[in-house]
Amino acid sequence: MQAHAIASAVTAFERALARQESFAPFHFDLGYALAAQGEVKRAEQELEACIRLDPRHWAAHLSLSKLQRQTPESQHLERLQSLIRQHDRDLGAQIFLNMALGKEHEDLADYPQAFAHFARGKAAARSSRPASAERDKSMFDALVRAFPDRMESSREDGTAHAPIFIVGMPRTGTTLLDRILSSHPQVYSAGELQNFSTVLQRASGSPVALLSTPDIAATTRHIDWKQLGEDYIESTRPGTDAAPRFTDNMPHNFLYAGFIARALPQARILCLRRDPLDTCLGNFRQLFRLESGFYDYSLDLLDTGRYYIQFDRLMRHWNEVLPGRLLEVSYESLVEDPETEIRRTLAFCDLPWDEACLHSENNAAPVNTPNAWQVRAPIYTSAVGRWRRYAPQLGELRALLEDAGITLAD
Numbered sequence: 001m002q003a004h005a006i007a008s009a010v011t012a013f014e015r016a017l018a019r020q021e022s023f024a025p026f027h028f029d030l031g032y033a034l035a036a037q038g039e040v041k042r043a044e045q046e047l048e049a050c051i052r053l054d055p056r057h058w059a060a061h062l063s064l065s066k067l068q069r070q071t072p073e074s075q076h077l078e079r080l081q082s083l084i085r086q087h088d089r090d091l092g093a094q095i096f097l098n099m100a101l102g103k104e105h106e107d108l109a110d111y112p113q114a115f116a117h118f119a120r121g122k123a124a125a126r127s128s129r130p131a132s133a134e135r136d137k138s139m140f141d142a143l144v145r146a147f148p149d150r151m152e153s154s155r156e157d158g159t160a161h162a163p164i165f166i167v168g169m170p171r172t173g174t175t176l177l178d179r180i181l182s183s184h185p186q187v188y189s190a191g192e193l194q195n196f197s198t199v200l201q202r203a204s205g206s207p208v209a210l211l212s213t214p215d216i217a218a219t220t221r222h223i224d225w226k227q228l229g230e231d232y233i234e235s236t237r238p239g240t241d242a243a244p245r246f247t248d249n250m251p252h253n254f255l256y257a258g259f260i261a262r263a264l265p266q267a268r269i270l271c272l273r274r275d276p277l278d279t280c281l282g283n284f285r286q287l288f289r290l291e292s293g294f295y296d297y298s299l300d301l302l303d304t305g306r307y308y309i310q311f312d313r314l315m316r317h318w319n320e321v322l323p324g325r326l327l328e329v330s331y332e333s334l335v336e337d338p339e340t341e342i343r344r345t346l347a348f349c350d351l352p353w354d355e356a357c358l359h360s361e362n363n364a365a366p367v368n369t370p371n372a373w374q375v376r377a378p379i380y381t382s383a384v385g386r387w388r389r390y391a392p393q394l395g396e397l398r399a400l401l402e403d404a405g406i407t408l409a410d
Contacts, residue, residue: 001033004191004239006366009033024054032063036366040068055083058096062287065100070107077104094124099287106285111389118285122299125290132296133306139211139255140310146216147258147321163233163240163264164247164349165196167254168272169311170295171282173331176379177272178249179360180334180342184351188243189365192250195235200259203228211255220259229263245351252294254311257318261325268349269322271315274331276406277387280304280397305400312406335381385409 013030031046087093098121105114182189288295297307
């Protein structure tokens with residue numbers, strides 16, 4: 001699964017289950033892999049089997065809720081509500097079951113209840129984590145200081161295996177754009193790779209996380225950038241040999257755009273931008289990997305707003321110091337006028353037009369993302385302006401963003 005070899009993962013989990021069918025985590029792992037492969041019915045069966053064997057496998061409940069859109073005839077509210085009452089002192093139950101209840105209430109258009117459950121789930125998760133806003137601001141400050149001057153504006157022509165980095169805040173359409181581009185016959189989707197940050201960390205020799213150091217410029221001054229780029233490309237093999245070009249769809253690589261530009265002059269960087277309120281709400285509605293400090297901001301709605309302000313500031317900085325290296329793609333334009341935005345994006349990536357990019361729902365490649373069923377559907381516009389359903393709950397967030405100069409829709 002971690003290598004994005006989903007079909008092989010399904011086979012491995014099936015073999016594990018054949019040896020130990022009563023082990024609930026194997027059913028969960030297989031269900032998760034089947035969902036990534038688009039086999040919703042089988043995934044549902046495996047997740048239900050996991051829950052039958054271990055009703056306290058909390059992540060299975062959330063995965064089941066997110067597997068497809070819930071309906072009045074097919075939902076899990078009664079079971080979830082019963083379990084959350086029984087396990088009111090279990091932190092995991094409060095996190096995962098509240099998030100599952102939020103998802104299902106939203107599917108049933110009960111938005112006040114949905115938001116209340118999202119808030120409870122996130123508060124439970126935040127109770128065991130340190131506050132992140134000041135730490136995140138220090139990281140963004142250090143990145144801006146590390147790239148004070150404009151870099152060479154010339155951009156190398158597209159060459160074989162030139163990577164395409166798809167970056168942006170999570171839940172802004174990065175996976176959709178990846179599906180669109182990897183529908184092109186010349187493009188292979190490598191998935192959400194952590195490779196670039198890993199090779200950069202190794203090359204820096206820093207004993208602590210590179211982005212947590214106050215003087216990033218000094219810590220990276222000795223790096224051989226050409227060698228770093230070669231190490232990154234080599235680390236993506238063998239999967240990326242499948243097509244002349246490949247996408248790296250790790251959203252948080254927006255933090256590394258300056259380093260990517262230095263190490264990979266031929267790379268293209270695409271940044272998804274989405275309505276600020278939809279972006280913040282999307283991050284708050286999603287439970288990201290709790291073990292990753294990258295997502296601590298999302299455990300509080302206003303911290304999410306503060307993080308968005310810093311993201312916006314950093315993207316404006318990258319556009320200033322990396323002229324011509326980065327293309328911002330509007331999510332709203334992508335779904336409302338797909339052909340125009342896709343043509344513009346393909347041209348930036350030095351790729352010829354291909355009609356298949358308009359029909360990403362036909363892309364059979366696996367997709368390892370929350371709510372994978374959504375990105376397998378034809379391009380839709382119903383998620384545009386989702387924040388309006390939660391407008392009464394977003395007053396403080398709106399004020400925070402407006403005070404920072406962020407332009408918002410009425």
